[in-house]
Ligand SMILES: [Fe+2]
């Protein structure tokens with residue numbers, strides 16, 4: 001028996017259905033769920049046995065969702081492609097006609113209708129034993145009067161679901177309204193997704209450009225993002241009680257990856273001579289060595305001059321003392337040269353003795369062509385060579401560490417959408433240590449959120465294992481894990497994250 005569309009409760013239910021679907025459509029941003037919701041909602045309102053939702057793609061109508069309750073077939077709902085050739089835009093095809101004209105077609109029985117080619121439904125019926133009868137095909141037209149797809153419903157059923165009936169005019173109106181709302185919802189969802197993709201590609205471009213400023217770690221931001229994302233996935237997959245209340249939702253996971261991409265954006269303002277300083281003296285080492293070589297050659301020339309002078313004067317008894325003195329001085333200069341080269345390397349730890357010896361080198365002087373006296377090492381050069389560990393002086397280290405504060409200042413200016421609202425916070429904490437001895441704010445323990453702890457570990461691991469540093473080979477994973485383990489022992493990195501990283505071999509899940 002048909003529903004009596006004049007009943008007041010029926011009308012109220014219809015409006016209620018439409019409103020509910022409208023609200024759900026405007027809330028849903030996932031493209032596939034939206035498509036599924038549109039077809040399911042249209043079928044519910046019209047009590048249709050089946051239907052197809054097509055979207056307009058490259059001058060064709062592509063099958064996106066197909067339902068047939070009697071045949072128990074539901075396809076496309078998870079975004080999987082439907083293996084049916086797209087519909088060409090020819091007016092003989094009813095869906096194409098609706099897409100081309102923007103007019104609804106409502107047919108009581110497709111087997112008794114002229115004007116359209118229904119060989120498709122007929123073939124379907126032949127192979128399945130189904131009988132396609134009534135059909136309602138409506139355009140999906142958005143707010144810019146663009147037809148983005150077509151909604152086709154088949155076989156409206158009576159209230160008992162036993163008899164196929166025609167699609168009534170009231171339903172047609174409601175489905176036209178629903179199709180229009182659906183088109184607007186789909187257009188909006190696409191706009192949001194396009195904006196997000198634009199933002200992502202902008203972030204990837206800008207961070208890749210910043211990484212490219214230095215030849216030492218050209219993929220650092222990308223790898224920190226990927227490693228962090230994989231660590232969050234390892235947390236989600238872990239059955240350990242430790243992680244049960246710390247699982248990452250899809251939005252939180254995306255936020256962490258975004259923070260990984262952006263964590264070093266402040267390096268855009270770090271001077272290259274600091275960022276790329278590979279040795280203690282860096283490119284000044286050649287100048288220092290040339291001075292020492294010049295001094296060596298001058299001294300050698302002095303030696304031969306003095307020697308021939310003594311010989312000319314017949315003072316051969318003094319030659320022994322001269323040879324011995326110059327031999328000692330020249331040997332000292334050779335040692336000074338070797339010492340500068342050794343101290344210049346970041347692999348050398350400068351102890352007190354070495355610092356004293358370097359001060360001795362700094363006390364050596366040479367004369368320029370005008371006879372002016374100069375030290376072999378300037379105070380700045382001596383300061384660089386006596387850096388105990390690493391290659392940066394205290395001032396240079398402060399400039400380098402400033403990149404985190406600059407990251408924070410830059411990211412705070414970006415009007416992030418809600419799901420990325422904590423990106424500035426997490427990015428700016430990637431050098432904080434659990435023991436409170438990190439920077440810039442010396443946060444400790446619980447003051448550092450899980451996301452920032454993950455970034456910190458991914459950052460150190462990538463810095464250690466990067467294979468694109470010209471002055472150092474990639475460190476084997478085992479050595480890097482030993483260093484991370486030592487940093488956990490020292491209280492710098494989170495031990496639970498490290499254990500998960502190690503046990504799940506998270507690094508293997510990130511490929512270049
Ligand atoms: Fe950093």
Ligand SMILES: [Fe+2]
Nearest residue numbers: 220263264459
């Ligand atoms: Fe970094």
